[in-house]
Amino acid sequence: MKFLSFSLLSILSFTTQACMFPPKGLIEEHNNQFDLLILFSILVAVISLLIRFSHQKSRLWVTALLVLGFGYFPFILFNLDSYGIIGPGGACGRPGMVLIGQICLGGYLVILCYELFKYLKFRRKL
Structure with missing residues (x-):
């Protein structure tokens, strides 16, 4: 049992990280990555809405609710991170x-x- 616990703790110790001073430019790089990810997210959301609009205008509200629903959780996480409630936990x-x-x-x-999937299913019926 001691050998197993020692082995497990030894392996897990390599996955931890902490730093006192982040490397220069790392925070800006993370901010730029976040901006790009959000930009692509908005682009994907708009494409999803356009696909639904092209074949089923009356049910566009379904996609709009899905976009709002999936955007709600990251928005909460963003606010919690901005206020410092959840943070990097010692990571740079x-x-x-x-x-x-x-x-x-x-x-x-x-x-x-x-x-x-819904669009291709609709097109296959035609």
């Missing part, structure tokens, strides 16, 4: 912001896949 830079952008983009990509 602002990896929380990058994670929030990835969550937002991932959610909108799920919506885009759903809309493409």
Whole structure:
């Protein structure tokens, strides 16, 4: 049991990180990554809305609610990170912001896949 716990703690110790001073420009790089992720998220959301609009205008509200729903969770995380309630936890830079952008983009990509599936299903019926 001691060997197993020692081995487990040894392996997990390599995955921890902490830094006193972030490398120069890392915070700005994380902010730029966040901006790009949010920009692509908005682009994907607009494409999803346009796909729904092109084949089923009367049900555009479904996609709009999905976009708002998937955007709500990252917005809450962004506010919590801005207020310092959730933070990087000793990591350098602002990896929380990058994670929030990835969550937002991932959610909108799920919506885009759903809309493409519905669009192809609609086109196959014609």
